[in-house]
Amino acid sequence: MLSNAMQPRTGITMPDTSAYYHVAYTVALGIYAAYALSLYLRRKRLRAK
Amino acid sequence: MKISWLPTVAGAAVLGTVIRAAFYTPLEAKQGAAQKIIYIHAPAAWVAFLAFFLVAVASGVYLWLRDQRLDRFAESSAEVGVIFTTVVLITGPLWAKPIWGAYWAWWDVRLVSTVFLWFIYVSYIVLRGAVESPGLRARYSAVLGILGALLIPFIHLSVYLFATMHPMPILLKPSAPSLPIEMLITLLLSLASFTLLYLAFVRARYSYAVERDAAANRDHDA
Numbered sequence: 325m326l327s328n329a330m331q332p333r334t335g336i337t338m339p340d341t342s343a344y345y346h347v348a349y350t351v352a353l354g355i356y357a358a359y360a361l362s363l364y365l366r367r368k369r370l371r372a373k
Numbered sequence: 374m375k376i377s378w379l380p381t382v383a384g385a386a387v388l389g390t391v392i393r394a395a396f397y398t399p400l401e402a403k404q405g406a407a408q409k410i411i412y413i414h415a416p417a418a419w420v421a422f423l424a425f426f427l428v429a430v431a432s433g434v435y436l437w438l439r440d441q442r443l444d445r446f447a448e449s450s451a452e453v454g455v456i457f458t459t460v461v462l463i464t465g466p467l468w469a470k471p472i473w474g475a476y477w478a479w480w481d482v483r484l485v486s487t488v489f490l491w492f493i494y495v496s497y498i499v500l501r502g503a504v505e506s507p508g509l510r511a512r513y514s515a516v517l518g519i520l521g522a523l524l525i526p527f528i529h530l531s532v533y534l535f536a537t538m539h540p541m542p543i544l545l546k547p548s549a550p551s552l553p554i555e556m557l558i559t560l561l562l563s564l565a566s567f568t569l570l571y572l573a574f575v576r577a578r579y580s581y582a583v584e585r586d587a588a589a590n591r592d593h594d595a
Contacts, residue, residue: 325397326498326541327405327459338400338402338403338405339403339404339405339407339471340405340406341404341405341406341407341408341471341472342405342406342407344406344407344467344471345406345407345409345410345412346406346582347403347467347469348410348413348414348463348467349413350392350401351460351463351464351467352413352417352463352464353391354411354462355386355456355459355460355463356456356460356570357490359453359456359574360577361575362440363577363578363581366581367580368579370424370468370581370584370585370588371572371584
C-alpha cells in the first residue's frame, strides 16, 4: 500500500492518521450496507403481508 | 434469482473506488491516510445535495401537477439523502480530529448548517409518517422539501461568506481543481460511483413505495 506513496520531504514526518481513515471507511460502508439491507427487509416484510 | 443490473454495477463501482482509494492513490504528505477520507466524504456531500435538490424539483412539480409518482420520488430521494448526509456528518469529524485537533467546531457555519439540513429532512420523513391523509401528506412534505433545499446554496457558499476551518471547494469553484492528478481521478471516480449508488437506492426505495401504496389501496378497497 505504501509502495506508491507520496514521500514526505526531508524533515517532515507523515502523521499516522490511519486509524481515523479505517474507522471512517468502515462506518460509511456499514451505513450504506445497513440501508441496503433495510430496503430489502422492508420489501420482504411487505410482500409477506 | 433475478439480478438487477443497477445495484450490481453501483456496488461494483463503489468497491472499485474504495480499492483504488486504499491501494492505488498516493498518501498526502501532511495529513497521511486521513486525507483519503475525502473520497467518501465529498461524494456523500455531493449526493446529499443532489438528492435534496431533486426532492425540491420533484416537490415543486408535484404541487403543480399533483402526480403521485413525483411525491414517491421525492419521498425516496429525501430518505436516501438523509443516509448520505449522515455519512457526511460522521466522516467529516473523523477527518477533522487528526487534522484540526477537534471533532467539531460549533461556530463553523458549514458544519452547523449541514446539521440543520440533516434535521430538516429527518423532519420531512417524520412528517410523512405523522400525516395520514395521502393528499395532505404529499402537499405538506412538498413544501418542506422545497424550503429545506434552500439551505444547499447557503451551505456551499458558507466557506466564502464566513470564517471557517472547513476546506474550500476542490472541484466546484471557478479555478482549476486543486489536487494532484492521481487524487483527482480517484475523487472523480468516487463521485461517479456514489452517484450510481444513489440511483440504485432511490430506484429500490421508489419500487418499495409503489408496492406499499398498492397494498394500502388493496387494504382500503377490501
